Amino acid sequence: MKVSYREALREALREALAQDPRVFLMGEDVGRYGGTYAVSKGLLDEFGPDRIRDTPLSELGFVGAGVGAALGGMRPIVEVMTINFSLLALDQIVNSAALLRHMSGGQCAVPLVIRMVTGAGRQLAAQHSHSLENWYAHIPGIRVLAPATVADARGMLAPALADPDPVIIFEHAQLYNLEDALPVERVWRACDISRAAVRRTGTQASLITYGGCLPKAMQAADELAATGIDVEVIDLRVLRPLDLDTIAASVRRTHRVVVVDEGWKTGSLAGEIVARIAEDCLYDLDAPPRRVCSAEVPIPYARHMEAAALPQVAQIVAAVKEMLNV
């Protein structure tokens, strides 16, 4: 049976709330409205207002409350409506959540999970459409996850809650309606939050991507396969700490890399990956690494301009073909 990414997230929340009384969900419109992207729909009725808490429009305030609750022994799940708004909570995340274990000499832990919506493609204009995952992946002290499949949407929350340190889960806005068959429970229960996944094996190039760009990379791989070009697709899954072993192993197999990242090239995660490959795998490279990233503009509102600004399948296909000189 097929399950949507949204339903998989909801099931994971429901299970966590049912199993652990310390777990609660809070954020803007998560309760009565059912969540801006309808992830928490029905949970207020099921678990009540103490555990499904609507908050004022103050990211600094409610993310800070989440940090405090975590310090106090709770297992809070905080939803931030969009990554653009999370900048208001940067101080709580970067200066408090990420640092308290370090600054308290290990006395304090912040077992906080923050769910954030990221990415463009839904015509929500520049203030709701950016991909700033790399800002958080830059920070030591937090783990950053990017579930890109239904199985990861279902499986990542439990290990994130079990992590004694802060974990940020990025849900790409374009993925909520993605439907796929959920693998058997044994498989998604085994979900780890430390390794990248090879989503497709191939021999001629590695497409390295994460989150909302994974479906595009997979489609590009299909189109390339139709022209006889066999590429591998790596889903990073974990943006911090990066699973460099999986990346390096793939590069050693294929010798060519295209990183697909919805962030902007400048100072991007794609740049970090290419740098690591250059440091660790230079002599395995048969071509300069390429990046397919968003255009260096605020994401436009107009549909055609938004599409033109984002990484698209045709660009991925073209990058691989140029690399192979075909």
Added chain:
Amino acid sequence: MFEFKLPSLGADMDEGKLLEWHVKPGDKVKKGQVVAVVDTSKAAVDVEIWQDGTVFELLVEPGTRLPVGSVMATLLEDGESAPARKPVTLQGARKGEARRKAPPPEVAAEAVGVRQAAELAPPGRPRVSPAARKRADELGRDIARIAGSGPGGVVTLADVERAVVVPTAAAAAATPAAAATRQAEMRRTIAAAMSRSKREIPHYYLFETIPLARASEWLAGVNADRPITERILMAALLLKAVAITLKGFPALNGFYRNERFEPADAVHAGVAISLRGGGLVAPALHDVDSKTLPVLMHELSDLVRRTRAGSLRSSEMSDPTITVTNLGEQGVEAVMGVIYPPQVALVGFGRVASRPVVDEVSGELRVLPAVTASLAADHRVSDGHRGALFLGALRELLQHPEDF
């Protein structure tokens, strides 16, 4: 200005070594003129130029080994005047710069030109991918001798894997050791071409015994009036008969490339010639169907002599449209040939010998000269039915030698 590039002198050639130039800057050249001698792994080949012009600059020193497609010289087209300043040459760029004193200020404009030339063809360090460089090291291959197929001519991993180790041999294989190396190279080249043929080409084979009584009589009559040195051999007659017959069977004459057949307009028959030290070359006799027998005979003898002397022309090496092999001298009955890719057919002849033949008119058994002709053809391009019609037409044609 146009470029003269090292042509591919056969499907199996990746690189060649320039042995000598026959021209110098300022020389006027005519289309078809031999301008250089290049050593392939098979022979020293006279390379012809395909456009009239005036040699402007020679870019490669004799003794240099270079990949197919490398620019060897630049030439001016007829009527074109020489540029005011000589461009920096490919191979001489670094040497030249080292010798030059600090340039006076007024040559700033020249420096721009130098940079443009450098962008067109970066001198010095070749562009090699890190993985290709590492692999070449592991295999002990000289990266400078490997032709690049990547974007902008970058040498890639696949290029290294493909490249055959070619030890530097003395130009003319003067010593026994060099001759042995040369022999090994040729064997490797033949191995590559024949393996490819058997791997890629779905061969089918047909045989037909062709009576040659009429042809033998007719040839004896022709030769009766000719001095011994100018006698026409049956081999030439067979060659011409094949070429004429082929005009009616385009699916047997041409090339199979990029998964499609490219028929050839002319019939350039590759004549399989065995070399004394072992090995085999099949250079082309051009436009065989339209040449008279005496001319053909002369060219055939000349080709055999030059092949064995190791002096062939580039066009002869690169463009046979079909191969004809005649193993009759060795006494075999028939040949089952291996097609030389990218050609699509090979015609073989066994020994011409007296055989019992039933006369089709009288029904009597007679002893007559005959030869077994065979066709090996590419089933991707033609079918046995066409092939059978071809051999039938060849047989009929050889019953009327006076017609051609």
